[in-house]
Amino acid sequence: MPNGIKVPMPTLERLANYLTIFSDLKIRNVETVSSADLESRAGINAAQFRKDLSYFGEFGRPGIGYNVNELQARISRILNLQKTQSVLLVGAGNLGAALAGYHPLRTENFQIVAAFDNNPNKIGKQLWDLTIQDIDEIISVNKVLQARIGIIAVPASAAQETAERLVSANVVNILNFAPTFIRIPSNVTVRHIDFLQELAVLSYYLPEDD
Amino acid sequence: MPNGIKVPMPTLERLANYLTIFSDLKIRNVETVSSADLESRAGINAAQFRKDLSYFGEFGRPGIGYNVNELQARISRILNLQKTQSVLLVGAGNLGAALAGYHPLRTENFQIVAAFDNNPNKIGKQLWDLTIQDIDEIISVNKVLQARIGIIAVPASAAQETAERLVSANVVNILNFAPTFIRIPSNVTVRHIDFLQELAVLSYYLPEDD
DNA sequence: ACCTCTTTGTGAAATAATGCGCAATCTAAG
DNA sequence: CTTAGATTGCGCATTATTTCACAAAGAGGT
Numbered sequence: 117m118p119n120g121i122k123v124p125m126p127t128l129e130r131l132a133n134y135l136t137i138f139s140d141l142k143i144r145n146v147e148t149v150s151s152a153d154l155e156s157r158a159g160i161n162a163a164q165f166r167k168d169l170s171y172f173g174e175f176g177r178p179g180i181g182y183n184v185n186e187l188q189a190r191i192s193r194i195l196n197l198q199k200t201q202s203v204l205l206v207g208a209g210n211l212g213a214a215l216a217g218y219h220p221l222r223t224e225n226f227q228i229v230a231a232f233d234n235n236p237n238k239i240g241k242q243l244w245d246l247t248i249q250d251i252d253e254i255i256s257v258n259k260v261l262q263a264r265i266g267i268i269a270v271p272a273s274a275a276q277e278t279a280e281r282l283v284s285a286n287v288v289n290i291l292n293f294a295p296t297f298i299r300i301p302s303n304v305t306v307r308h309i310d311f312l313q314e315l316a317v318l319s320y321y322l323p324e325d326d
Numbered sequence: 327m328p329n330g331i332k333v334p335m336p337t338l339e340r341l342a343n344y345l346t347i348f349s350d351l352k353i354r355n356v357e358t359v360s361s362a363d364l365e366s367r368a369g370i371n372a373a374q375f376r377k378d379l380s381y382f383g384e385f386g387r388p389g390i391g392y393n394v395n396e397l398q399a400r401i402s403r404i405l406n407l408q409k410t411q412s413v414l415l416v417g418a419g420n421l422g423a424a425l426a427g428y429h430p431l432r433t434e435n436f437q438i439v440a441a442f443d444n445n446p447n448k449i450g451k452q453l454w455d456l457t458i459q460d461i462d463e464i465i466s467v468n469k470v471l472q473a474r475i476g477i478i479a480v481p482a483s484a485a486q487e488t489a490e491r492l493v494s495a496n497v498v499n500i501l502n503f504a505p506t507f508i509r510i511p512s513n514v515t516v517r518h519i520d521f522l523q524e525l526a527v528l529s530y531y532l533p534e535d536d
Numbered sequence: 537a538c539c540t541c542t543t544t545g546t547g548a549a550a551t552a553a554t555g556c557g558c559a560a561t562c563t564a565a566g
Numbered sequence: 567c568t569t570a571g572a573t574t575g576c577g578c579a580t581t582a583t584t585t586c587a588c589a590a591a592g593a594g595g596t
Contacts, residue, residue, distance in 0.1 A: 166576085374583095
């Protein structure tokens with residue numbers, strides 16, 4: 117929903133986090149929170165929280181705070197999460213299987229609607245409730261499914277080709293788990309999750325007690 | 327290795343990426359690259375690459391460029407990746423299994439040396455080459471293993487407790503895959519990988535063709 | 537030895553993100 | 567109806583990061 121306002125990427129990234137905090141609060145039957153509450157409960161910065169929201173309008177009431185339900189609803193809407201988003205998964209290995217079986221996706225309105233692989237031994241097999249399909253079929257399959265988000269869960273060596281296939285199947289947003297850079301047309305958005313990168317950053321912060 | 331110099335976090339995050347690019351270049355038998363080469367080949371910004379390196383000394387030769395082997399070696403060393411880092415895995419579900427079986431970890435010198443769970447049905451079972459151990463044993467097990475990095479791959483509801491157990495077992499750096507905020511002592515570093523957050527950001531960028 | 541071409545490393549400028557401080561707003565109580 | 571107390575939204579100062587642009591350095595040819 118890239119409309120008029122120019123929202124900083126860090127803000128966008130935090131919005132999704134806020135959502136998980138709100139779910140938590142609802143479980144605890146908290147109906148109203150102030151930004152200061154959120155800071156002490158969930159470690160987020162109160163001023164930053166208010167600033168983040170301010171890009172999207174007014175959410176709270178001075179003197180009172182925020183209504184948790186309303187916050188959740190409005191931020192879900194901002195992030196296009198009110199209705200279920202279909203997602204294509206490419207790569208039915210260990211990681212693909214873990215993603216396809218990852219429950220929290222459903223609770224946030226993402227649904228993996230098809231899984232693809234290029235390995236003939238896997239094609240036709242079940243992955244949870246999905247039948248693994250031939251990657252060569254992706255274009256025709258997605259003509260029907262009309263998913264706009266794709267997940268790359270293949271080895272690095274196959275990532276670029278997978279990205280191109282996703283794009284040709286009309287996917288516009290890609291979540292890439294392969295530890296490699298992929299080139300894509302400028303109208304496609306890519307987010308990269310790299311376990312190695314995260315571990316490497318942690319490794320940097322190891323105390324040197326050798 | 328948080329020494330004197332103050333390195334920006336974005337720089338640190340990019341360093342790990344650079345490493346994967348260097349591996350690629352080596353496969354292609356590229357011995358020398360300029361920062362401009364890297365920009366055209368791997369989409370990284372040439373000026374940013376040079377600036378990133380500049381926090382750690384001089385790496386290249388004017389008029390020539392960088393020696394790929396040397397770059398790789400020095401950045402590995404900066405990130406403490408010259409010697410294998412032991413990692414504890416908590417959570418032997420789908421995600422834990424995928425991580426334990428994720429080969430690229432080994433090539434970057436990370437080794438998962440133990441897997442823990444609290445589910446009696448899983449304890450004692452094999453997870454690839456590891457035997458799943460009781461989370462209650464984590465302190466005594468890590469007295470021997472001396473791992474300093476831990477991975478949380480448990481459901482959100484168990485993440486906080488898991489974090490505390492890791493800390494009590496002397497882990498100082500945590501990679502958290504649970505979609506929830508965890509409170510930890512200030513001497514512990516946490517990195518958070520949140521699939522939902524990444525998908526939510528992508529979702530924001532969906533064209534609204536509804 | 538000298539000139540040309542290339543490319544680094546890095547100050548300094550430009551841009552981006554964060555955090556402060558407070559006027560404006562709302563509630564509740566007297 | 568007024569006052570006290572709480573808390574938002576937001577302009578602006580501060581801090582962080584990226585990008586620019588160029589002097590210095592090295593290679594290669596003549």
